[in-house]
Amino acid sequence: MMDLHSEELLEQYRSLLPVYTKMAEEIPAKLKEYFDEAGLVVAALEHRVKTESSLAGKLALKGGKYKDIFDITDLVGLRVITFYIDDVDKVASVLERLFVIDWANSVDKRKAHETDSFGYLSLHYICSIPETAYSDPDYPELNKIRFEVQMRTVLQHAWANMNHDTGYKSGVEIPKVYLRNLSRLAGMLELVDDEFSRIRRELADYRRQVQNLVASGDLSEVQLDGDSFRSYLSIRPFDRLMRRIASINQAEIQEVDLSKFLPLFQAMRFKTLGDIDAMVKEYSEAAYQIACFQIGLTDLDILSSSVAPQNLCTAFILKNGGGRMGLKLMLDELNGPSEVNEAMADYLVEQSKDLPFMNQ
Amino acid sequence: MEVKIQKQENGVIAELIGRLDTPASQEVAPAFDSLKEDAAGTIILDCTQLSYISSSGLRLFLSTRKAAGEKGGKVIVKGISNDIRTVFMMTGFLNLFEIQ
Structure with missing residues (x-):
């Protein structure tokens, strides 16, 4: 009541x-x-x-x-x-x-x-x-x-x-035995909670370190992985080459996500961002020569921003003896496995063989 | 240049017949626009009888892809000849589409 x-x-x-x-x-x-x-x-x-x-x-x-x-x-x-x-x-x-x-x-x-x-x-x-x-x-x-x-x-x-x-x-x-088991579980979950937070803090620290190294240009110290590659792309490493390629036909550049190049760079055994950066420095001229040969005699005036890294990889593979097989693997990685990639690889080998960079 | 559009259960097939050069691209642009009604599903661009593609044609492909991307659909490019595949590769378009 x-x-x-x-x-x-x-x-x-x-x-x-x-x-x-x-x-x-x-x-x-x-x-x-x-x-x-x-x-x-x-x-x-x-x-x-x-x-x-x-x-x-x-x-x-x-x-x-x-x-x-x-x-x-x-x-x-x-x-x-x-x-x-x-x-x-x-x-x-x-x-x-x-x-x-x-x-x-x-x-x-x-x-x-x-x-x-x-x-x-x-x-x-x-x-x-x-x-x-x-x-x-x-x-x-x-x-x-x-x-x-x-x-x-x-x-x-x-x-x-x-x-x-x-x-x-x-x-x-x-x-009491059940109460003790519940307390034990509480202790364990407390540890797990602390671990989750620690991992998050360490990951955040790692990302900051990578961003700082990328910003300072100290790329040879940065291991190539998903996080570091994202940071690297944020400094737009292929832009200069891409603009040069686009200028061949005054082409419009269609920006696309370049993160799909990460598995390709890893397959090319690049270990650090410094390896990619070295490729950009060493093979930009060759990549430009490939683009000139491919689109110079066409009226194609729209290009995806992936042309620059794609041509860099083509030049790197050809200059390092990867040949037709290496190019097929590149195309498989970028466009998905296909029998037609062999014909495309043949085409790339054939058209590149007389370019100046292949004979230097 | 002719575009034959056929509705399907989960999207649409557009059969592209002829040369997709600049004048033809202007001519078939309304047909490509109509494909966007099905952008939430699968848009198949059947290129089996497409003999040539210019930058204007690539732009039509790209705007179709953009519409599909915005609505959660996808574009499949089917039956491209080696010459057109080469154009797609040179322009970096090859990995923008699912090619069958």
Whole structure:
């Protein structure tokens, strides 16, 4: 049987339900905007309004604790689930910027553990919307209602859900061995979370190093891989040659993605960006000669930007004894395997044999 | 120059017959534009009876590819002769299309 005070609180809840619903729908949308602005990718952004039956249950247990409905801070609840543990703090800083944080009631469960215990890790903020940021005359209570935001990683979330299903609030005492196993799992997931963050940091460091080396021109130090090649392409290493080739017929250059040349360069046993750069320096004239021969007597005035690296590779392969087979492999790599590539390779060998670069 | 268009279940086939030189490209440009209606599917450019392609013709191929790229479709170039394949290679167009 519910007491009179709890009945009053439930009545207040019912009258404020439209405000809670509005908040639960609009706050996540606003948060998403801010996360996007901060370049923060989260795994999930959940929201819910406490149901009347759940509130009734809570009031039955501790209704006397609340003077009025505004003392209950979890009627609107949000949960932000991040991929990385570092991002939990970033999410928190976005909240601190947007909302008034009720520090007295906010909890950092991550700090609540003793040095020898493992378990629930999550950051809970109790927030409210400052009038300076947003107010609505139709919903004057909006700025008075506090709401809870839980922030945790995907792994913390998984553990919390498992723990919840297994024992928490079940009313049945769990044997210690299972509790110990759950704690063990929490410890392991904490390690995994740290590892994911460490790998991300190291990868970001590596990318910065590569970008710096590419920018400084120290290319022989940079291993050739997907990241480094992307950075290399950003300095547009084939542009000069491409413009020279285009000038043969005053052709329009159609920019295309050159990342498909990476597997070809790797097949050509290039180990560093310096190897590609050396090819550009050494074979640009030869690549230009090939282009002159191929398009000089035509009226073709549209070229893809892949012509420059394609002709560089052609010249490199021919000058390094790769011959017809090498050219066929190049065409297979660039255009997909095809029997016709043999005929194309023959054509390239035949037309290049009398060019000056082949006889120097 | 003639373009025969035939709708298919998931796209369209355009049979290109003749020489796709500059005047012909202007002539068949509306036919190429109509192919863009099917840009979300597969556009097959059947070049079995295409004997020549100029820069203007390449531009038509390219704009078809762009439309397909924007709508999540694709362009397949089918049956090109060795001469046209050589033009595609020299201009760097060969790896822009799926060639069959």
